[in-house]
Amino acid sequence: MPTSHPHSPASPTRPPDSPAPVTTRPLPGPRLPLAVQTMLFGSLRHRWLPWLRRRHGDVIALRIYPERSVVQLADLDHIRTVFGGSPELFHAGEGNVILKPAMGEHSVLLTDENVHKRARKLLMPAFNGAALRGYRGMIEELTEREVGRWPRGVAFSSHQRMQALTLEIILRVVFGVSEGPRLTELRTLLRRIVDVGPVDLLGWHNPGLQRFGPWRRYALTQRRVDALLYAEIADRRAAGDLTGRDDVLSRLLTVPPAEPGTDSAGLSDAELRDQLITLLLAGHETTATALAWAFHELARDPATLRAATRAADDGDEGYLEAVAKESMRLHPVISEVARKLTADVEIGGYRIPAGHTVMPSIAMVHHDPAHHADPLAFRPERFTGGGPAAGTWFPFGGGVRRCLGAGFSLLEASVVLRAVLSRYHLSPDRARPERPKARNITTVPARGARVVVSART
Numbered sequence: 001m002p003t004s005h006p007h008s009p010a011s012p013t014r015p016p017d018s019p020a021p022v023t024t025r026p027l028p029g030p031r032l033p034l035a036v037q038t039m040l041f042g043s044l045r046h047r048w049l050p051w052l053r054r055r056h057g058d059v060i061a062l063r064i065y066p067e068r069s070v071v072q073l074a075d076l077d078h079i080r081t082v083f084g085g086s087p088e089l090f091h092a093g094e095g096n097v098i099l100k101p102a103m104g105e106h107s108v109l110l111t112d113e114n115v116h117k118r119a120r121k122l123l124m125p126a127f128n129g130a131a132l133r134g135y136r137g138m139i140e141e142l143t144e145r146e147v148g149r150w151p152r153g154v155a156f157s158s159h160q161r162m163q164a165l166t167l168e169i170i171l172r173v174v175f176g177v178s179e180g181p182r183l184t185e186l187r188t189l190l191r192r193i194v195d196v197g198p199v200d201l202l203g204w205h206n207p208g209l210q211r212f213g214p215w216r217r218y219a220l221t222q223r224r225v226d227a228l229l230y231a232e233i234a235d236r237r238a239a240g241d242l243t244g245r246d247d248v249l250s251r252l253l254t255v256p257p258a259e260p261g262t263d264s265a266g267l268s269d270a271e272l273r274d275q276l277i278t279l280l281l282a283g284h285e286t287t288a289t290a291l292a293w294a295f296h297e298l299a300r301d302p303a304t305l306r307a308a309t310r311a312a313d314d315g316d317e318g319y320l321e322a323v324a325k326e327s328m329r330l331h332p333v334i335s336e337v338a339r340k341l342t343a344d345v346e347i348g349g350y351r352i353p354a355g356h357t358v359m360p361s362i363a364m365v366h367h368d369p370a371h372h373a374d375p376l377a378f379r380p381e382r383f384t385g386g387g388p389a390a391g392t393w394f395p396f397g398g399g400v401r402r403c404l405g406a407g408f409s410l411l412e413a414s415v416v417l418r419a420v421l422s423r424y425h426l427s428p429d430r431a432r433p434e435r436p437k438a439r440n441i442t443t444v445p446a447r448g449a450r451v452v453v454s455a456r457t
Ligand code: HEM
Pocket: 092, 108, 109, 110, 120, 170, 278, 279, 282, 283, 284, 286, 287, 290, 328, 333, 334, 336, 337, 338, 395, 396, 397, 398, 399, 400, 401, 402, 403, 404, 405, 406, 408, 409
């Protein structure tokens, strides 16, 4: 079993060869009511979790709605145990229950074991190396169009501009096109769907609330999005030219039946809807946020901005990718991943009961000076050469559930950084850095990563 970490006062030390003593003491963690913990976690996790770690150690038990019993993990060995563990024991799909109302029960993010394996296998070809090479030209074209329109000399939210761009890009990946009245409406509604704070999330899990105010408006938007997706699926099913197309919807419509030799259809409309909305939501807000944080940091750091601009001019995508990776290290878009236990598990000398959700904490590891020297400094050079030690950088999660779009998002980020830095000089709209703010399950720059751009001379 995993060794203990120096940060963990609660972890027992023991001789190397003796079995780990499993403690039946309660898991360490705050004793606040569930509602208070949910609020603190929902709005202030970036400050609360490091404080809890100093107080309780690397294993921190929380009570949070809707998962209820959650255990945050900050020790690398403990996290390796989770990522390397059996998918039958560590259920990511059940762990991601918070996303179910938006993404649906069939979503690759929400399923486990064989059902998950099949969904992942079906989606994978759209994100492998060959597919990525095919997307580059499209990403470059859409990026040029977006960046060419940026206002000069006035402050604007780079996060908003990145959201618009990454949504265009993922619409093309998913549907092959992004024009037409249906997709135009979908584009506007999807922006509203991702724009949720901790209070809105309550409505997702309480159908009763959906009769009132903002929760009602949100539910109506979701219903309209579903109607648009189902209409698009129906049209595409009726189209005769699917085999030559490589967008995700056409790929999914041409998969053979699950049981060879039967006449059962491939994927149902509900399954298709769930995978499409998953890619549309997971595939744009995340990359947009990572890019916005990168612009935020570059605008405040003239030396790194010069190095990145030189890399853009020289076509040095290695350095541009390092900028994106360092942005994801310093500002993890998703601060932890989740696995619900199907049986009791021993971690760090504690027995964690079945039904609890363990959460490897990306943010706590990324900000740990034991793994990243001077962790709050923005230094892309950490990722040139050998890069940080294995397991100390995991913005995309890990194991069999590692993000399906990791390669796609790094490609997208490098292309966008190159296009922006080739044209513009960046500066901040004010000296003070922006605070991180919780937005749905992501952590975004509170003021939208506002920058001022000017044409390079
Ligand atoms: C900066 C960008 C991104 C970040 C930080 C990010 C992060 C993550 C994380 C942390 C997970 C959970 C992994 C785990 O549980 O171990 C995940 C899963 C996933 N992501 Fe991403 N993601 C990004 C971009 C994308 C993009 C561009 C796409 C699609 C085009 C995508 C699609 C998915 C899918 C489908 C899953 C579910 C994988 C599974 O459960 O098998 N993500 N992502």
